[in-house]
Amino acid sequence: MLAVLVSVFATLVASAIVGLASEPPEKMVIDGPRFETIVLGRAQDGGLPHLGCERGCCVKARRAGRVETPACLAVHDRSTGGLLLLEATPSIEAQVGRLHELTGTTGRGRSPVDGILLTHAHIGHYAGLIQLGREVASTPGTPVWCTPRFAEYLRTNGPWSQLVELGQIELREIVPGSTDGATAPVAFEPLPGLKVEAFLVPHRDEFSDTVAYKVRGPAKTVLFCPDVDRWDAHEGLLERLLDGVDVAYVDATFYDGRELPGRNILEVPHPPMVRTMELLEDVGRKTPGRIRFIHLNHTNPALTDLELQTRIKTRGFPVAEVGERVGL
């Protein structure tokens, strides 16, 4: 009798364990939102301090040992531990290290993330891919999502082509929509359950075109738009980018032009922060923190002047902080 009971009990325990183990990870119960975005960097491509800059911004930063890395956002799937990067910046090692620390990730070895989404081929946004190559991580086929034009550029130009040939990255071509409303994007799932849409945005497009990403979790949507020409590049650009978005990380390369002496701010191909705040004054007042500034140039006073940061935050427009999270 006892033997029968023991064997029934053993069978029950075994089936419970099998039941647990066979439960798909995406069905696991977690508290709070399943996905979260995490800011890993908020500076323009060259970071702070900036090579060759002898102005106060960078001299002070060097003295204080202060480093601001280029704009980068991560997505963390809290139920599976899945990790994505939006951009592969020249500071990818430090940023991924920070991401692992913030998410309690260990033991990923040569696959530090599950995929990378790229916006465009300017150095601050993709040059970190080089660290995935044979001299460094030699990752086994990290998926990299980008536009067909960007993918062609990576396939046909060294050193990037070697990453493709050796299978260290796997290019996944996306179908972006347009922000003039003419074509709709095709959504893709870089992590199971996470929907992403890309939108072409006007920018200085030498080697690739440029996109902004809308990252949709079950509850919230985050926009990542670190580089874009002026909002008036065409009608409805800003409105279409913000459509359906709960939190928007937007281009804050320049504040108001004071950082570009002798240049007319109206001719600079980035929307100055003062213009963005003027256009979105209502949004800032009604939903403070919905618009968050990222991709600040080393000379941008909003990166170094804490009083100015507080003032614009009071108007509803915070500068993104490294480590801040948005639950999706």
Ligand SMILES: [Zn+2]
């Ligand atoms: Zn940039």
Ligand SMILES: [Zn+2]
């Ligand atoms: Zn500087």
